[in-house]
Amino acid sequence: MTKLLKYEIKKTWLTKLIVLGITGVAELAFLLGLCLKDSSAGEKIIPVSILTLVMIAFGGVMVIGIQSVLTLHRDMNTKQGYMLFMTPRSSYQIVGAKMLENGISIALSGVFFFALGFLDITLMFARYGELAELWKRIRELLDMFRVEVPITPAGIGAVIFASLASWLATVTIAYLADIISSALLNGKKFNGILTFVLFIALNILMNYMLRALPSGQGITQLVVIGVGSLVFSVIMYIASSILMERYLSV
Amino acid sequence: MLKSEELTKKFGGKTAVDHVSMELEKGHIYAMLGPNGSGKTTWMKMAAGLMKPTSGTVSFEGMPVGLESRKHVAYMSTEPYFYSWMTIRDVGQYYEDFFDDFSMEKYRQLLREMELEEEMKTKTLSSGMAAKLKIAVTLARDASVYMLDEPFNGIDLLARDEIRRCIISEAAEDKLLLLSSHLVEEMEAVADRAVFIKYGKLVEVRDLEEMRLTDGVSMADRYREIYGHTEVKQA
Numbered sequence: 001m002t003k004l005l006k007y008e009i010k011k012t013w014l015t016k017l018i019v020l021g022i023t024g025v026a027e028l029a030f031l032l033g034l035c036l037k038d039s040s041a042g043e044k045i046i047p048v049s050i051l052t053l054v055m056i057a058f059g060g061v062m063v064i065g066i067q068s069v070l071t072l073h074r075d076m077n078t079k080q081g082y083m084l085f086m087t088p089r090s091s092y093q094i095v096g097a098k099m100l101e102n103g104i105s106i107a108l109s110g111v112f113f114f115a116l117g118f119l120d121i122t123l124m125f126a127r128y129g130e131l132a133e134l135w136k137r138i139r140e141l142l143d144m145f146r147v148e149v150p151i152t153p154a155g156i157g158a159v160i161f162a163s164l165a166s167w168l169a170t171v172t173i174a175y176l177a178d179i180i181s182s183a184l185l186n187g188k189k190f191n192g193i194l195t196f197v198l199f200i201a202l203n204i205l206m207n208y209m210l211r212a213l214p215s216g217q218g219i220t221q222l223v224v225i226g227v228g229s230l231v232f233s234v235i236m237y238i239a240s241s242i243l244m245e246r247y248l249s250v
Numbered sequence: 251m252l253k254s255e256e257l258t259k260k261f262g263g264k265t266a267v268d269h270v271s272m273e274l275e276k277g278h279i280y281a282m283l284g285p286n287g288s289g290k291t292t293w294m295k296m297a298a299g300l301m302k303p304t305s306g307t308v309s310f311e312g313m314p315v316g317l318e319s320r321k322h323v324a325y326m327s328t329e330p331y332f333y334s335w336m337t338i339r340d341v342g343q344y345y346e347d348f349f350d351d352f353s354m355e356k357y358r359q360l361l362r363e364m365e366l367e368e369e370m371k372t373k374t375l376s377s378g379m380a381a382k383l384k385i386a387v388t389l390a391r392d393a394s395v396y397m398l399d400e401p402f403n404g405i406d407l408l409a410r411d412e413i414r415r416c417i418i419s420e421a422a423e424d425k426l427l428l429l430s431s432h433l434v435e436e437m438e439a440v441a442d443r444a445v446f447i448k449y450g451k452l453v454e455v456r457d458l459e460e461m462r463l464t465d466g467v468s469m470a471d472r473y474r475e476i477y478g479h480t481e482v483k484q485a
Contacts, residue, residue, distance in 0.1 A: 082331040090317050
């Protein structure tokens, strides 16, 4: 499994490096803006760099998930897949390594962007001296959206955990839909449409199941959503592995 | 050693392999012959465990092909299949990571013989170089079964001689080599048995020496009889 994991990381490192590079450029721009805070250039650079960093944070985590699905798709549908499927490794190990690599990448990137965001906010308000005002504004924003989560380390952690776990579950649903497409619907009419419909239907099912869980409010609700999403991911993993083992031809 | 029973593969309405039953024994080099589209590659992919049959079975040493057989069966596809980000060194490392029977020393020796540099990226290789790399990495395994699909494709005459020498050097009492090709003359110099496949059906499996003695025909002659305009005798 560790060797499969090693090659899954090698297959996807370039995209991660690009995301990291763009983040680095945006971060440098932000820091430059802070240094030039009293000039008109500084006033322009800071909002642009903040917006860019926020977009990269969300986009980066999404791209990592999407790329994982594309890599699986390539492995199942191009000749390069022989490299993977002729190794003496079971489908459980192959899908497991892909899912593990993706889960670790999503978690690490989530933690990385959160830490970077926290650092930048602290820097910005250390520079401007209005940290208390910022937290007040964020609280007002959350209240507008009726998010009943306290702005505490536990509350923020729960939001991140639930978001990343939900995204991981969505990626694993895409895995299953793609495996069904490649193993059972390959060469059939309307393969693409059927796969897309299946992906949407499984997402609706997951959301329905998560809503049906007894969850309470606030942090508890987020933790239940996160854990429920992880359980759903495990179910998707088992279903994907069984289908791949029994039906996939490359 | 490698046995298929009523093995069938259909793609939509087309039958690529049609109820093929045969047993290939160790200690022989088999030439799997047939024109393009006759089902050679599809049969090999099923025997390698890469493709699932529509019906029938294929087994290695009495076990259905799968996880265990992949440890002992070295398959070389006719198409290039290396990850584009790999160098030739990475390819060897990959095989060493996954196959216990892989020898890095032998791989390097074969690379030297085939004049391939370890630093070269696989995506920059010419078709001939890629073909030689496939051979080198496959033969660097000490497998029980080698299945080489069109090993002479895209390779110049001198390199073919080198590859033929490498393949013959792998032959042993406890090993089975199966080579597919439509280059019949090339195969005649290597194989001692032939599998003739036509339109996905097995025509016959013959011992070439026995065929020469009893029928007085070479493998190429028999090929012409089967795939030319003469009547096909079903096995």
